Amino acid sequence: MDLKxxxxxxxxxxxxxxxxxxxxxxxxxxxADYVGDSLGLSQKAAETDADIIVFAGVHFMAETAKIxxxxxxxxxxxxxxxxxxxxxxxxxxxxxxxxxxxxxTVITYVNCSAEVKALTDIVCTSSNALKIVESxxxxxxxxxxxxxxxxxxxxxxxxxxxxxxxxxCVVHEAFSLEKLLxxxxxxxxxxxxxxxxxEEHILKTxxxxxxxxxxxxxxxxxxxxxxxxxxxxxxLHQMKKEVPEAELIPAxxxxxxxxxxxxxxxxKVNTLQKLYDCLLNESPQIEVSKEIRERALIxxxxxxDLS
Ligand code: 13P
Ligand code: SF4
Numbered sequence: 001m002d003l004k005x006x007x008x009x010x011x012x013x014x015x016x017x018x019x020x021x022x023x024x025x026x027x028x029x030x031x032a033d034y035v036g037d038s039l040g041l042s043q044k045a046a047e048t049d050a051d052i053i054v055f056a057g058v059h060f061m062a063e064t065a066k067i068x069x070x071x072x073x074x075x076x077x078x079x080x081x082x083x084x085x086x087x088x089x090x091x092x093x094x095x096x097x098x099x100x101x102x103x104x105t106v107i108t109y110v111n112c113s114a115e116v117k118a119l120t121d122i123v124c125t126s127s128n129a130l131k132i133v134e135s136x137x138x139x140x141x142x143x144x145x146x147x148x149x150x151x152x153x154x155x156x157x158x159x160x161x162x163x164x165x166x167x168x169c170v171v172h173e174a175f176s177l178e179k180l181l182x183x184x185x186x187x188x189x190x191x192x193x194x195x196x197x198x199e200e201h202i203l204k205t206x207x208x209x210x211x212x213x214x215x216x217x218x219x220x221x222x223x224x225x226x227x228x229x230x231x232x233x234x235x236l237h238q239m240k241k242e243v244p245e246a247e248l249i250p251a252x253x254x255x256x257x258x259x260x261x262x263x264x265x266x267x268k269v270n271t272l273q274k275l276y277d278c279l280l281n282e283s284p285q286i287e288v289s290k291e292i293r294e295r296a297l298i299x300x301x302x303x304x305d306l307s
Contacts, residue, residue, distance in 0.1 A: 003272050004031055010279045017050035018275070019065070021057035022212040023234035023267040028056045028275060035238060037213035038110045039125040039307060045069060046304060054279055055286070058266050060086045063114045066286045067296050074286040077274035082266050083111055085197070088167030089146035091115035097143070101163055104143040105136050108299070111169070112146050114288050118295035123303040126196050127211035129154050133162070135306055149173075153196045153203060171232050171264045172197035179252035180205065183228055187249060193218055194251075195231035202230055202251070219243050232264045 008031075011018065019041050020032035029035045034044045038061060045053060045065035052073045055062035058081045066074040089112050098106055098119060108120040109129065117123060124132035133154050136142060142160065144151040146167030155162055175198055184190060184205070193215050194206040203209055208218045212235050219227055223243045229236060230251035239248055253262050278284065288296070 003276050007031055007272070007276050007279065010276070011054075014052050014279065015050050016052035016054055016279055017044075017048050018054045018056060019044055019048075021061065021234075021267065022216070022238050023232040023264050024056045024270060025234070025268065025272070026237040027272050028270060029234075029237055031272070031275075032056060037125065037127055037211045039127045039211065040213055041065075042068065042110070042125075042300065043304065043307070048072075052279070052282070054275060056270055056275060057081070058083045058086075058264075059286070060111055060113060062286045063288060064110060064117075064300060066288050067114060067117070067293050067300060070288075070290075070293055073282060075278040075282060076284060076286055077270040077278045079284045080266070080269050084170040084266070085109075085111040085147055085167055086113055086116075089113075089116050089165055091119065094145060094165065095119055097145075097165065101141075101143060104141045104163060106143045106145070107132060107136070107162075108145050109147050109150055110300075110303075114292050114296045116145070117299055118292045120296075120299040121302075122306075123299045125211060125303070126150060127214055128303065128307050129196070130157055132303060132306060133158055133160065147197055149199055149203075150196045152200055153209065169197045171262045172230075173199055174253040174255065174262050175199070175202050175230055175251050176254040177201045177205070179254070180228065180230070183249060183252055187226055187228065190226040190228045190247075190249065191222065192228045192230065192251075198230050206230065215239075216242060219246050219248075222246075232262055232267065234263070234267060 018032045046068045062076040106121045142162040144162040145165030151164035191207040193208040226247040228249045
């Protein structure tokens with residue numbers, strides 16, 4: 001069977017839209033109606049008139065789409081597409097943390113569960129975190145969760161002292177500074193670009209720090225340069241597609257593996273076959289209880305209004 005053709009036909013027949021993150025396999029990105037970062041994907045999810053949203057990404061992203069579209073069907077190719085960062089912030093423990101620090105505005109990075117969003121005042125993504133934090137008066141204390149690296153980076157940029165939840169992403173913490181510097185030594189003209197989920201010592205080496213969409217834009221603006229790219233390796237597909245002449249080197253990880261680049265095992269559980277199956281069978285579907293959905297929608301909508 002020609003899977004691509006079959007997906008295309010099913011999509012038409014069922015009035016479905018395929019939204020994919022930049023970390024998905026190239027063949028999934030190529031078949032998607034829209035490929036983007038977390039903010040772009042939630043904006044697309046908010047405005048779609050499709051009946052079914054096929055979310056080629058991870059669970060928290062599909063959940064955000066469902067919260068924005070309770071009347072639509074949202075399917076995820078594989079329910080095992082989780083996120084280590086979202087898992088690092090269990091809602092019960094986070095609720096206790098908030099109770100232990102009264103009077104704080106709670107800002108959560110979108111990489112968290114719907115239950116955690118329901119405990120939040122305003123959501124942010126890596127592309128608008130700075131703007132969202134700066135929208136809060138300077139003297140107002142803030143709890144920022146779950147990513148401590150993004151939180152530290154925003155603290156440094158804004159001069160604030162936000163209280164940080166101690167969570168992180170396994171993929172972005174896998175980069176090796178030592179190996180990165182070795183690669184840089186061999187490529188002294190290269191520009192290091194990094195996602196803010198990376199650790200501080202990696203970010204210190206970077207010329208540009210931003211979301212996946214921001215990193216792609218930066219490469220587009222500097223097409224003649226060579227880049228060492230510190231984020232999940234799936235992004236290289238879209239970068240190559242948009243800027244074929246740019247030279248791209250994935251930042252090395254501590255693992256001495258043959259790939260030597262960082263891959264998100266959660267993002268990569270989705271395959272083209274599973275994408276076809278989920279659209280055909282309309283399963284697995286994402287469900288969020290009414291109570292959690294109504295509470296989680298408020299901080300997501302605040303973010304969208306500010307973006
Ligand atoms: P963005 O694509 O929003 O930069 O997020 C990166 C990420 O880790 C998604 O899980
Ligand atoms: Fe989560 Fe990290 Fe994978 Fe993004 S790259 S989905 S933050 S584990």
